[in-house]
Amino acid sequence: MKTKREIHTGDVKKQIDAVALQMKQLHQEISVLMPLINTLDDDQKDDLSKKLTAESSVLLRSLSSLTS
Numbered sequence: 001m002k003t004k005r006e007i008h009t010g011d012v013k014k015q016i017d018a019v020a021l022q023m024k025q026l027h028q029e030i031s032v033l034m035p036l037i038n039t040l041d042d043d044q045k046d047d048l049s050k051k052l053t054a055e056s057s058v059l060l061r062s063l064s065s066l067t068s
Contacts, residue, residue: 037048 037045040048
């Protein structure tokens with residue numbers, strides 16, 4: 001029978017795998033979007049950048065806390 005620690009570790013590993021898969025999918029989606037983004041005018045790019053900057057900052061802080 002698995003201990004609570006083993007079960008918890010298994011759950012964490014499943015969540016990490018899910019996050020890794022989501023990151024891979026996000027990378028693929030960004031690759032598809034980049035040619036479209038490059039066709040936007042400067043104001044549109046600026047608006048898009050503002051939306052993404054806050055979210056990407058949160059993500060980067062979360063990821064850096066995992067590795068430090």
